[in-house]
Amino acid sequence: MKSVLFLSFSGYYEHNGISKKKLAQIKGLEECGCDVTNCYYMVDSDTGHRLWMADGSIVIDLGTGLGGKVRKRIDYNPILTYIKRERISFVYMRSEHNASPFLISFVRRLRNNGVKIVMEIPTYPYDQEYDTFKGKCLLFADKICRKSLAKQLNAIVTFSNEPAIFGQRTIRISNGIDFDSIRLKQQANGKSNEMHLIAVAEIHYWHGWDRIVVGLADYYKSYKHNACKVCLHIVGEFSGERERNEIMPLIVENQLNNYVTLHGKLFGKELDEIFDRADVGVGSLARHRSNITRIKTLKNREYAARGIPFIYSEIDDDFEEMPYIMKIPADESPVDIHQVINFYNRITMNKEEIRNSVRHLSWKNQMKKVLDSIDIAVYENKNSLR
Structure with a gap:
């Protein structure tokens, strides 16, 4: 030894x-x-x-x-x-x-x-x-x-x-x-008229979550009564005023308070409960802002270990061909929420299969x-x- x-x-x-x-x-x-x-x-x-x-x-x-x-x-x-x-x-x-x-x-x-x-x-x-x-x-x-x-x-x-x-x-x-420390979500990945997105991290500018908030604003501008209700749960604190000022005004100006929830830091049972509700995870959407093209983030792996499909914009060689991920363009365009809904509705893998795909x-x-x-x-x- x-x-x-x-x-x-x-x-x-x-x-x-x-x-x-x-x-x-x-x-x-x-x-x-x-x-x-x-x-x-x-x-x-x-x-x-x-x-x-x-x-x-x-x-x-x-x-x-x-x-x-x-x-x-x-x-x-x-x-x-x-x-x-x-x-x-x-x-x-x-x-x-x-x-x-x-x-x-x-x-x-x-x-x-x-x-x-x-x-x-x-x-x-x-x-x-x-x-x-x-x-x-x-x-x-x-x-x-x-x-x-x-x-x-x-x-x-x-x-x-x-x-x-x-x-x-x-x-x-x-x-x-570390599979021992990451619990598989308890609720099955089901299709309904309501979708919950989860974004978990200490919030930095390269996460690009302003892109998904703008995407939600665009989505709700043409929202019809019987359309899918999409909610975003942000779990984590802003790393600085720059990040806060990129996101908070967008929520207020576009009247998204009912659709975007800032939970702050959550741990243990409280975090597990949010993951249980989540349908799609949100990874980094703006690594291009820090001149990074390829990266293998911990968060992508946690989403998969939880059994949750997810979206991201960088190149992550462990997931590029997986059927439960959606690539977002590595630019400053808003996230197309309609495409995210369509992506989720096409997924056939269950939560156990997603988790097992990353055992290696x-x-x-x-x-x-x-x-x-x-x-x-x-x-x-x-x-x-x-």
């Missing part, structure tokens, strides 16, 4: 999507037979101390204030010492666009000690996500150092189709699914691709998730 360190530069928060993904990846590695240590940085909410943690135990207390912030970015010696002491043979590191001379030195020293290391870049390309002055300043150091950092790695893990990133070979995987996208299978690519032999866990 191989010892693996899963290294991330941020902590874990209840109901946070990224936190859930990281925990699911760790579970996937364990299902492949790895002994995984979860190493992460966090700020103690009570004391303000900045800590590097390993499976809930303190590796190093970096202190408080500016000194702690600086040490986080320059002092990786405690983690290196921990890796040596625990005889870790493989490090899976999650990038936060934080390449620096200090991180380069850390990775080089790991390699010199015989440790294999890969770095996951969750979204690529990512420069366009930094559109404020502060954001561009934060990105500056990363842009200077990232090619040198990449050179020290064994590989870069990507959810894109890029064969190489920053001059380093890639391991191309899909965002995975389990996190176990995705993490096995990583292990196989860097020739890490592990003992198969026969009791792992199928």
